[in-house]
Amino acid sequence: MxxxxxxxxxxxxxxxxxxxxxxxxxxxxxxxxxxxxxxxxxxxxxxxxxxxxxxxxxxxxxxxxxxxxxxxxxxxxxxxxxxxxxxxxxxxxxxxxxxxxxxxxxxxxxxxxxxxxxxxxxxxxxxxxxxDWLSHRLEEPELQVGGAGAGGLELPFLQEEIPYARLFCDEDRTCVASADGELAAGALEYELQDIVGNGRVQVNCRDVGNGVLLKDRDVILMDGQPLVYAGRTLYYRSQPGRVPxxxxxxxxxxxxxGEKGQRESLLLQVDIHTRKVPVGSGVRELLRGVKLQVSAGSLVAVLGTSGAGKTTLMNCMNGMDTKGVEGSICFDGIDLLKNYEQVKYRIGSVPQGNVINPVLTVRKELEFAAKKYLPADTTKQEQEQRVADTLRKLRLEAVQDNRISKCSGGEQKRVNIGVELVLDRQMLCLDEPDAGLDPQMKTELFEILRELAHNENKMIFVIIHDVSDISLFDQVILLTKVEGVGRLAFSGSPEHAEAFFGTGMKEAYGLLSSRPEYYVEKFAGMS
Ligand SMILES: Nc1ncnc2c1ncn2[C@@H]1O[C@H](COP(=O)(O)OP(=O)(O)OP(=O)(O)O)[C@@H](O)[C@H]1O
Ligand SMILES: [Mg+2]
Structure with missing residues (x-):
């Protein structure tokens, strides 16, 4: 093991x-x-x-x-x-x-x-x-099966207190099975008779008619709920289960x-000691000492001057590029440096720039993503529901039949996000989704993302440069460069950031660029 x-x-x-x-x-x-x-x-x-x-x-x-x-x-x-x-x-x-x-x-x-x-x-x-699965070993030559109170084997998932079926084994014939459940060759099986009628008892999806001789691993359906007959034993659920x-x-x-207990426990815990990559014949350190935590239900801004390491950090947190990272990045308790395969389907990323097909309509693009990437057991109806929900949540309903190439920049950004949203990711990483949007469109986008994070308990990271809408965010992660290496200058709520810098976020940028090392050390000393 x-x-x-x-x-x-x-x-x-x-x-x-x-x-x-x-x-x-x-x-x-x-x-x-x-x-x-x-x-x-x-x-x-x-x-x-x-x-x-x-x-x-x-x-x-x-x-x-x-x-x-x-x-x-x-x-x-x-x-x-x-x-x-x-x-x-x-x-x-x-x-x-x-x-x-x-x-x-x-x-x-x-x-x-x-x-x-x-x-x-x-x-x-x-x-x-x-x-969840109970079993009844068939020892008796005859057994009646029905709902609670009907006598015989009472199945908890049946609604009516009546007998549904009768199983019997001709006493002249012997039923032989060894202790470990291995059936002796030629062992005789039970016959099943439908008592309740109306097709409510079936064997392998066929009506029972006058009776059916059961074979090993046949499935008996009673009011649509399965019982499996195997090794002269009936396996049945202790309560109604998911039906085909x-x-x-x-x-x-x-x-x-959506269970609350689970919601509250979902965390991203980042503890990157360093991230080094080979450059030419040497190595370059891209990040050092980034330790922070984010909980589900948060809209998080990732800030910092150009080249401070925002994209680098985001691509570590979403597991897309973790080469050379020393430390740990745990999503919901799972270290994605070691077990990325286990969590990748819960994390969605929209990189900088457009990644969608401009000739499709908005709706078709989302339908395509739903069809291609949702689990195979998602019904067509569920896919359609997801697409409709996504269009509504991203306020794209009015343009759903427009070609993406004809959509505004803001709408195109939202379609990009929609592709991940349709897949119901728990964590979303968006690299500069506001690029090229006017101030009003930016605010609208962040409001939508905030609603999503709060109402659906998602963790949404957004790399931004403009801090005008920072009050819409629950947490800010601020990076800076010290001697060419990306460092963490602050992580916490926007209010705490203002208290930390003693000024508004816009002015904090200026302070940080003049004394990056001071703030990195000040924050490290506090945490
Ligand atoms: N694989 C790599 N090899 C070498 N250097 C790299 C690599 N990836 C990133 N860098 C460098 O690390 C620094 C941080 O890059 P990153 O893309 O994370 O910056 P950023 O904060 O996202 O900047 P911007 O706001 O311009 O997008 C940059 O100087 C970049 O050139
Ligand atoms: Mg970047």
Whole structure:
């Protein structure tokens, strides 16, 4: 386990793996990074699968900041989460899928009507009290299944107190299974009869009719909620879970992302001792002693004279260019110098200059970004909703059908930001987004960004030169150059900056350029 990434303590969770003729369980809290794949003579993943349709490096499960995520590593057959195919075109921008207790993952074609014999079910449990997946080992020759109070096996997620189905095994036939769940060849299975009718009980998405003989790893749907039959055991959820293809998936992620406890804990902690880059045959030190902290829900101005190191610092904080950095940069507890892959999808950057396609319309540009980069389980409806929300938040609705080339400079800047916003990044880094805007447009842009930071708990960094609107910002980071090296002269609220310099921000620039070393040392002495 020494090669595992360690990102805080892994959270209690369990994966139940249902493969052909085999049921196994993994307690995920033993590590926070697990590779999942087909075991071969030369390949030993942490969670080994036997199925030939699983890839050697099929996917990874990672725990970050108290949540478990799954990332498909580019497997040929893909992975389905609650019936929706996860993006398996593994690339830089791949987005891990947040897992919730009760999630049902599958390695197969995802078509329940035509299940593959070799398919694998992965049941994810994260119950803190009660487990999310419960199981009932079928010992009895007959079992009635229904809602609470109906007798027999009572399923907590069924709404009505009535029997839904009956399972029975002909007593003349023997059902043989060994203690570890391995089915003996030729073991007989249970038959299922629908009691409730109206298509409310299905097996592999087909109506049950007069009865169905269950096969290992069949999925029984009762009012749309799945039960998996494997190793003569029924696996079922302790409460209703996310259902295939449902809007609930996005809603649940949003709900959890917005949980207050999580909001308050999101921090960026920067402690750069130095950043040196090779220049010719020597090295040049670009930054030294930059130690600061920013919390979510803040609009942050990054200030300093030209060449002071603003872009350099921003590209360290967003993880885009960290070569030669000594120190640590932790986003939500994860050091992005070491584990950038784990956090990059939560951070968006808009570099200096235009990066968008001028021939597209504003709406098309955002739709394109949503389609290309949002997680694969995002429905078309959710994509459209994101685009509509982004247009509204950035006040671009009136120009949504204009070609970008015909938009004003301010609108073009907002489209640039929109591309990142549509992807719902938690941290946004904008390098001089106000360049070329008139004062009124600048103010409007900063007001929009402030609303976004505050209402959506985002951390937004903006490199600016003009400090006329500084009161709209929650924090200022002020850099200066001492003997050619970028240094931190101040980090804190604009009010504290004024107290620190004993003057307004505009005048502070002048003071700083005359005595840079004095202010760097004064600030370092205070923090
Ligand atoms: N990779 C590099 N190699 C050598 N020098 C570099 C490198 N990157 C940046 N610099 C130098 O570091 C200093 C800071 O550059 P940076 O782009 O961060 O400045 P800035 O504060 O963003 O300036 P501006 O306001 O002009 O955009 C500059 O002198 C720049 O030439
Ligand atoms: Mg710059």
């Amino acid at each position: 020494d090669t595992k990434l360690y990102i805080g303590s892994p959270v209690k969770a369990r994966l139940t793996i249902l493969e052909q003729g085999r049921v196994s369980e993994v307690s995920l809290e033993e590590a926070n990074h697990w590779t999942l794949g087909r075991k071969t003579e030369t390949n030993s993943p942490d969670i080994p699968l036997a199925s030939p349709i699983a890839g050697r490096e099929h996917g990874v499960l990672v725990c970050m900041s108290g949540n478990w995520y799954y990332l498909d590593k580019g497997s040929a057959n893909g992975t389905y989460l609650n019936g929706v195919r996860i993006d398996n075109h593994y690339k830089e921008t791949s987005q891990p899928q947040r897992l919730c207790g009760g999630d049902l993952m599958e390695i197969d074609g995802g078509d329940l009507l035509q299940p593959d014999e070799r398919r694998v079910w992965l049941l994810f449990s994260q119950g803190t009290g009660q487990e 293809g449902s809007q609930q998936v996005g809603d649940e992620i949003k709900r959890q992302a």
